[in-house]
Amino acid sequence: MIRYFTFLALILLGFTPNAQAQQSLAKVISTVQPRMVKLYGAGGVQGLEAYQSAFLISNEGHILTAWSYVLDADVITATLDDGRKLTAEMVGMDPRLEIAVLKVDAQDLPHFNLDEAITLEAGQRVLAFSNLYGVATGNEPTSVLRGIVSAKADLAARRGAFETNYRGKVYVVDAMTNNPGAAGGALTDSKGRLAGLIGKELRNSQTNTWLNFAIPIGELAQAVVDIRAGKLRAASRNETAKKPKESHTLAQFGIRLVPDFLPKTPPFVESVKPMSPAAKADIRTDDLILFVNEHLVPSHKQVVEELTFVDRVDPVRLTIQRGQELLEVQLTLEP
Amino acid sequence: MTVRQLLPLFAGLLLGWFSATAGAQDDPFEQEEKAITAAAQKVASCVVRIETVGGLEKVGKVFVASGPTTGLIVDADGYIISSAYSFVQKPTSILVTLPSGSRAAATIVARDHARMLVLLKVTTNEKLPTPTAVPRSEMLVGQWTIAVGRTFDATQLSMSAGILSAKERIWSKAIQTDAKISPTNYGGPLVDIQGRVLGVLAPLSPQGGGGELGGAEWYDSGIGFAVPLVDIQRHLSTLKSGKDLYPGLIGISLKPGDIYVLPAEIVAVPPNSPAAKAGLKAGDVITSIDGQPIVRQAQLKHAFGPKYAGEKVKLTVTRKIDNDHKQLDFEAELTDELIPYEHPFFGVLPMRGGGAKGIGVRYVFPGSPAAEMGLNAGDRIVALAGLDVENVAATQQFISSRELGSKLEVKWLRGDEEKNGELKLAKFNADVPQDLPSAVSGDLPQPAEKAATGIVEIKLPEEKNNCLALVPENYHPQVPQGVLVYLPPPGPSDKEKLSLRFKSLAEKNQVIVLVPQSADPKKWDPTESGFIRKALEDLSAHYTIDPTRVASFGAEAGGTMAFLTAAEHRDKFRGVAVAEGSPPARMKAPETDPVNRLAVFLAAAAKSPHKGVLDAAAAKLKESKFPVTEHSLGDAVRSFDANDDAQLFRWLDGLDRF
Numbered sequence: 001m002i003r004y005f006t007f008l009a010l011i012l013l014g015f016t017p018n019a020q021a022q023q024s025l026a027k028v029i030s031t032v033q034p035r036m037v038k039l040y041g042a043g044g045v046q047g048l049e050a051y052q053s054a055f056l057i058s059n060e061g062h063i064l065t066a067w068s069y070v071l072d073a074d075v076i077t078a079t080l081d082d083g084r085k086l087t088a089e090m091v092g093m094d095p096r097l098e099i100a101v102l103k104v105d106a107q108d109l110p111h112f113n114l115d116e117a118i119t120l121e122a123g124q125r126v127l128a129f130s131n132l133y134g135v136a137t138g139n140e141p142t143s144v145l146r147g148i149v150s151a152k153a154d155l156a157a158r159r160g161a162f163e164t165n166y167r168g169k170v171y172v173v174d175a176m177t178n179n180p181g182a183a184g185g186a187l188t189d190s191k192g193r194l195a196g197l198i199g200k201e202l203r204n205s206q207t208n209t210w211l212n213f214a215i216p217i218g219e220l221a222q223a224v225v226d227i228r229a230g231k232l233r234a235a236s237r238n239e240t241a242k243k244p245k246e247s248h249t250l251a252q253f254g255i256r257l258v259p260d261f262l263p264k265t266p267p268f269v270e271s272v273k274p275m276s277p278a279a280k281a282d283i284r285t286d287d288l289i290l291f292v293n294e295h296l297v298p299s300h301k302q303v304v305e306e307l308t309f310v311d312r313v314d315p316v317r318l319t320i321q322r323g324q325e326l327l328e329v330q331l332t333l334e335p
Numbered sequence: 336m337t338v339r340q341l342l343p344l345f346a347g348l349l350l351g352w353f354s355a356t357a358g359a360q361d362d363p364f365e366q367e368e369k370a371i372t373a374a375a376q377k378v379a380s381c382v383v384r385i386e387t388v389g390g391l392e393k394v395g396k397v398f399v400a401s402g403p404t405t406g407l408i409v410d411a412d413g414y415i416i417s418s419a420y421s422f423v424q425k426p427t428s429i430l431v432t433l434p435s436g437s438r439a440a441a442t443i444v445a446r447d448h449a450r451m452l453v454l455l456k457v458t459t460n461e462k463l464p465t466p467t468a469v470p471r472s473e474m475l476v477g478q479w480t481i482a483v484g485r486t487f488d489a490t491q492l493s494m495s496a497g498i499l500s501a502k503e504r505i506w507s508k509a510i511q512t513d514a515k516i517s518p519t520n521y522g523g524p525l526v527d528i529q530g531r532v533l534g535v536l537a538p539l540s541p542q543g544g545g546g547e548l549g550g551a552e553w554y555d556s557g558i559g560f561a562v563p564l565v566d567i568q569r570h571l572s573t574l575k576s577g578k579d580l581y582p583g584l585i586g587i588s589l590k591p592g593d594i595y596v597l598p599a600e601i602v603a604v605p606p607n608s609p610a611a612k613a614g615l616k617a618g619d620v621i622t623s624i625d626g627q628p629i630v631r632q633a634q635l636k637h638a639f640g641p642k643y644a645g646e647k648v649k650l651t652v653t654r655k656i657d658n659d660h661k662q663l664d665f666e667a668e669l670t671d672e673l674i675p676y677e678h679p680f681f682g683v684l685p686m687r688g689g690g691a692k693g694i695g696v697r698y699v700f701p702g703s704p705a706a707e708m709g710l711n712a713g714d715r716i717v718a719l720a721g722l723d724v725e726n727v728a729a730t731q732q733f734i735s736s737r738e739l740g741s742k743l744e745v746k747w748l749r750g751d752e753e754k755n756g757e758l759k760l761a762k763f764n765a766d767v768p769q770d771l772p773s774a775v776s777g778d779l780p781q782p783a784e785k786a787a788t789g790i791v792e793i794k795l796p797e798e799k800n801n802c803l804a805l806v807p808e809n810y811h812p813q814v815p816q817g818v819l820v821y822l823p824p825p826g827p828s829d830k831e832k833l834s835l836r837f838k839s840l841a842e843k844n845q846v847i848v849l850v851p852q853s854a855d856p857k858k859w860d861p862t863e864s865g866f867i868r869k870a871l872e873d874l875s876a877h878y879t880i881d882p883t884r885v886a887s888f889g890a891e892a893g894g895t896m897a898f899l900t901a902a903e904h905r906d907k908f909r910g911v912a913v914a915e916g917s918p919p920a921r922m923k924a925p926e927t928d929p930v931n932r933l934a935v936f937l938a939a940a941a942k943s944p945h946k947g948v949l950d951a952a953a954a955k956l957k958e959s960k961f962p963v964t965e966h967s968l969g970d971a972v973r974s975f976d977a978n979d980d981a982q983l984f985r986w987l988d989g990l991d992r993f
Contacts, residue, residue, distance in 0.1 A: 123372030153487035174495035206402025
């Protein structure tokens with residue numbers, strides 16, 4: 001009897017750390033979940049999902065997410081962890097990082113503090129929270145995947161219909177975060193501390209495999225501050241603003257952009273006509289136009305629109321991104 | 336849809352994550368992280384980044400990775416092992432980043448064709464570190480595994496953690512892990528929590544096929560494979576000497592059926608094969624290999640899986656001698672290539688249906704051994720080599736177990752008269768006889784229930800494809816029907832046209848025409864061969880099928896599909912007919928099989944763009960001893976007319992010859 005008892009005690013002893021680990025993981029997850037948001041917007045056709053993931057970053061309802069076609073809707077619905085469905089307003093976006101900040105009208109919300117975000121190293125265990133495949137609805141918590149950081153690497157992603165502008169370091173993870181709807185989710189360490197924003201579905205251009213990655217919060221934090229301060233906001237013009245009689249066009253500059261297939265096709269340069277003003281200003285294929293004069297132009301459409309406000313006689317200043325470089329060029333039509 | 340989408344790994348509140356090696360500290364996760372990173376770091380100096388320059392962009396239909404890949408140093412003299420996957424594009428230049436950070440050019444020394452690995456050699460003065468291998472006996476399913484790669488960055492490792500899922504996978508050639516395995520770590524090591532190497536990561540295919548690219552579509556799915564390093568080390572000296580390794584072949588055919596049930600009974604041993612040289616014979620039952628007991632065929636496959644050509648194996652068999660079961664020991668040296676097996680020929684076409692004893696002779700091939708012995712159409716063969724004759728399939732198999740040129744005693748009935756004779760089995764005859772007498776004798780009783788005839792629609796659960804079957808009006812359940820699996824051009828098939836084309840030929844030759852259609856109206860997909868098999872099985876469940884006369888047939892794209900289907904399902908198809916089509920681009924020439932016979936019918940016009948490819952295929956197949964029938968479609972390209980169809984059906988009608 002005594003021997004039996006000792007045996008039992010040994011088993012208990014042996015299993016204690018395990019049980020502890022489980023409990024702490026469950027606790028961590030339960031503290032992260034209330035900060036997660038499920039977003040519903042545009043999509044739902046041709047295999048494009050109408051949902052994605054996001055998380056709260058202020059107690060007055062600011063939400064950080066990935067900038068995508070899902071946000072290109074008249075009404076974006078944010079479903080909070082407790083099941084509340086609220087309409088989210090676009091605060092602003094940063095096309096270079098492909099992030100957007102939304103806001104819902106609510107108070108005292110559990111949230112991540114971006115200032116407290118941590119950085120991770122390869123080998124560290126992570127948890128990925130997201131609304132993958134849209135399986136979580138209403139007050140259901142988002143899905144959790146576990147994994148480790150496989151590598152901290154430069155994003156070498158394939159350019160395709162869903163190309164990315166971001167070219168900095170990312171956390172590559174071995175959890176399958178690359179799923180429809182997962183973009184905008186949160187990557188935390190095993191203690192639930194925020195480390196990254198789950199990126200969009202992308203292929204690794206070197207190995208042709210799907211890439212599971214998150215953008216480190218450190219790379220985004222300043223942009224979020226700028227967006228919240230109103231510095232990065234898509235040009236919203238006064239309806240009554242006057243347009244000049246003769247304005248600039250892309251064709252006159254000799255620029256052709258990537259065709260405008262999606263409502264928010266990023267304005268990548270597809271080709272530059274030889275000897276044109278653009279060629280003389282050294283604009284190149286694959287450059288991304290970020291600003292026309294002082295106005296942020298996150299899409300093909302907006303570049304075209306913005307140019308209609310500039311008189312032909314005036315020069316145009318473009319801010320472009322080439323790889324990781326930011327360049328400014330001035331274009332003028334020759335007399 | 337890729338595998339990765341089917342396997343979203345939800346909510347991992349993982350039980351049993353905690354590893355005893357981490358110790359019972361306050362935060363087990365931190366301990367785990369430290370252990371994982373430490374394990375990867377321990378092997379880091381042996382993991383090299385390999386860059387390839389130049390070569391093909393596309394192999395078959397697959398875009399091959401052009402990015403860097405990973406290798407594992409296995410010898411201090413500059414030998415590095417990696418996955419063949421990364422070299423399938425035949426790069427013009429291979430560069431390895433050594434532990435010192437300098438780059439060195441590498442050459443491929445040898446390949447392991449069984450496990451899809453390559454051995455590289457770099458020339459360097461650097462003394463290279465080598466890893467510690469985990470013995471197979473110490474591997475535990477459920478233990479930590481960390482997959483390590485070096486593709487993102489030359490200075491940094493990439494890692495993925497998981498557990499050891501299984502030890503004896505792909506016929507014992509590999510171990511399995513749920514750590515994520517993809518081109519980002521193929522060629523890299525799978526290490527245990529102490530940083531010792533369990534195996535080298537490679538995209539092996541559980542189905543066995545696919546060559547260097549096989550299994551790559553499983554990437555990141557939670558099903559990953561690694562070749563045990565101890566297995567690689569055992570054969571490293573061979574690879575280092577520049578010799579490629581090939582799967583070891585012995586040359587036996589086992590009794591067909593369920594490999595998980597049947598004992599390893601040999602039904603045929605081609606002459607000149609390692610098995611024949613060792614002294615094995617048809618009828619022997621293998622009971623052990625290298626001291627490892629074998630009860631079922633699957634165990635035999637596991638035992639042979641890791642063996643290479645050139646290796647010697649000890650076999651114990653049970654042989655029936657004079658009504659006594661004797662245990663006999665043999666030793667065979669495995670080979671990489673078997674001399675093609677040639678089916679011996681008796682010289683008759685059998686009658687079909689009817690329940691009398693023996694096999695009725697429908698037709699005797701002129702000049703054949705049967706004709707020389709004096710056998711006539713109308714005779715009944717009742718015994719061969721003193722054994723009663725059962726049915727056509729068993730008789731075909733019995734003759735397959737005999738050697739070309741060997742003598743065979745035959746007993747037959749002519750009317751009531753019993754005759755005896757002896758013949759010498761000759762070379763197989765692929766001629767298509769003209770004007771054959773009917774294969775069905777006498778009056779058959781009226782069947783109790785009339786089966787559906789005419790155009791029948793076959794709908795299989797969970798399959799998108801449509802499928803039709805043309806069942807002849809004179810179908811009788813006692814008359815086994817041949818099956819022509821006609822693979823029409825993609826797009827919907829016109830029932831009336833089908834009926835018009837095949838109805839009378841089907842009735843005349845006792846053939847059901849099965850018409851599976853591609854799911855995509857624009858193209859056939861290679862994976863649809865699985866559906867075709869299912870459709871054929873469904874047909875056999877409802878009609879009496881003659882398994883010795885089942886052939887796939889298609890023109891152009893359908894012809895390629897017919898090749899592929901017959902090659903993938905050798906147990907079901909006895910013939911493949913192709914008109915103006917060609918074999919799939921990457922298909923290896925098949926091997927003749929004593930049990931699963933395959934006849935080939937190739938049709939092309941002289942000016943056809945396919946002519947050259949088909950001629951080459953015909954030459955190759957003949958060299959491999961397949962019975963090949965070539966049918967000319969004249970000068971200019973045209974589709975099959977009524978005469979061609981009749982020729983095709985006569986060929987099918989003669990497939991049950993022996």
